[in-house]
Amino acid sequence: MTVIKSIDIISWAKIHALFGIVFGLIYGIVIAIMGAAIGAKYAMPGVTAFGLLSIIIFPIIFGILSFIIGAIMAYLYNIFAGSVGGIEIELVEKKA
Template identity: 45%
Template sequence: MIIKRIDILSAAKITGIIAAAFGLLAGILMFLFGGVLGSLMGNEGGGFAMFGGFMAVIILPIMYGIFGFIGGAIQAFIYNLAAGFIGGIRIETE
């Protein structure tokens, strides 16, 4: 079996969703560490650190998803160009 062409929109959607999931994980970690660092900072910067961590949970998945979508589309496009020259990826299945 040889993959000769990848649908660009399909690849972009999948990579966008995967990247958004990683963005959510990164946002959750930032939220947790923002809470820990906020409690260590006391009254001066604690609220700001917690708010930044909360915003990371919202913003990072969106940004990761957008850039993952764009990156996936570019990669699929380049794969299609390269596969036209060299014939694609050969996959063995049972």
């Protein structure tokens, strides 16, 4: 067994931010579809515009917040792993 005793904070935060961007894009697309449907049905162009802007806004907000949260999580992991122990993983070497 190999133990992960610490995580580089910035590298983990960048990966976490990428996940946030992907999920933000998914949520943005869903909100855009709902906004377009509601805006068309009830003649509310503001809702349609917000729905379309959500495709841009949500990934940015989710990415920034995920970066910050990822950095906090990595920092806390490093503290907890030092006192409790790290995550144990089993690595297998691939045979060519």
